[in-house]
Amino acid sequence: MTALVRAEWTKLFTTRVWIGLLLGACVLVAGFTALFTAFAGSADDGGGGPGGGGPPLPPVGTPEYEQLALATGANVTVLFLILGIIGTTQEFRHRTATPTFLTTPRRGRVITAKLLAYALAAVPLAVVVIAVNVAVVLVYAGARGDAPELSGDNLRVLAGVGAALVVYTVIGVGVGALVRNQVGAIVGALVYLFVVEAIVQLVPALSDAYKWLPGGALEAMTATIGLTELLEPWQGGLVLLGYGIVAAVLGTLLAVRRDVV
Known part of the structure; x- marks a missing residue:
């Protein structure tokens, strides 16, 4: 299992995908935080001002x-979700799933290694x-x-x-194993997060x-x-962890049972 996890890290860190997603996450976080601080204390004007008709x-x-x-x-949990999706679906998109599963015929071990590898890789990215x-x-x-002050609440x-970013990465791996089509998985995840939950x-x-739901959790x-x-x-936290476990289990089960296309 250790060798499989290392192999997944090699696949991840020898590409530029993680760099782009991490840079995008940092830029978005910095921008959102700066805007939120800039408008902090703005009164709700019920119109088009900073309050925008919502709570002050x-x-x-x-x-x-x-x-x-x-x-x-x-x-930016959505970017970590996409990272996990790409980690699984790239195997099918670039036709490397067949040699991967031939090298390690027990597919459950491959998916489990992906889950562990991406969960661990998400930790330092979340820290950044x-x-x-x-x-x-x-x-x-x-x-x-x-x-x-960085204390208490x-x-x-x-x-x-930090925990949410890691769990969303695991959910992404599971979703990728379930859907397998990279574009379909990413678009479906975006529609769910920004349309269905809204x-x-x-x-x-x-x-x-x-x-x-994951957003509420x-x-x-x-x-x-x-x-x-x-x-x-x-x-x-328990609800979101539950979603991560369900996605991981279902993704593993389907990867084991379905044919590689």
């Missing part, structure tokens, strides 16, 4: 601001993203007069973000179910400015 943004220096600003890294998030918050909020939020959250008849683990009722942080 908490001012710099408040616990609400600190937790929301430090949770900005959760916005969180470091960028924290650096921007400390510098910008400090320039506005009140840099947050703020540390919990950062830990939640509809569930906004439709009153469905909104109660949102807290049980993610918000519970970190911080949210929304008005939707969520689970407790530890409950959200």
Whole structure:
């Protein structure tokens, strides 16, 4: 298993995909955090101003601001999800699945190695993203007069973000094993995250179910400015972990049973 995990790391780090996704994640986190801090304390004007008709943004220096600003890294979970999807689907896209499974006929071991390799690889990538998030918050909020302390609930939020990035990577590997078509898997994941979950959250008849979805669990683990009722942080963590386990198990089972095309 160790050799298989190392082989997956070699496949990952000898390409530029991870570099592009990591750079994109860092740029997005820095931009989101800077914008959030810039508009922190803006009043809700009910129109087209910074409030945009939604709840007002908490001012710099408040616990609400600190937790929301430090949770900005959760916005790039989609890129970690894509990283996991590419890690599996590239085998089928580039026709390397057949030699891979011939080398290691026990397909379950191959998928398990991918899950372990990408989960472990996601840890340092998540640390980099969180470091960028924290650096921007400390510098910008400090320039506005009140840099947050990295303790208590703020540390919990950062830990939640890091765990979520790793779990979403594992979910991506599982989704890739389930769908196998790279474009289809990525487009399907984007539609689910940005359309399906948004509809569930906004439709009153469905909104109660949102807290049980990956997006609701993610918000519970970190911080949210929304008005939707969520689970407790530890409950959200268990729910998201459950999704990761289900995706991993289903992806492994289907990879073992289906023919390689």
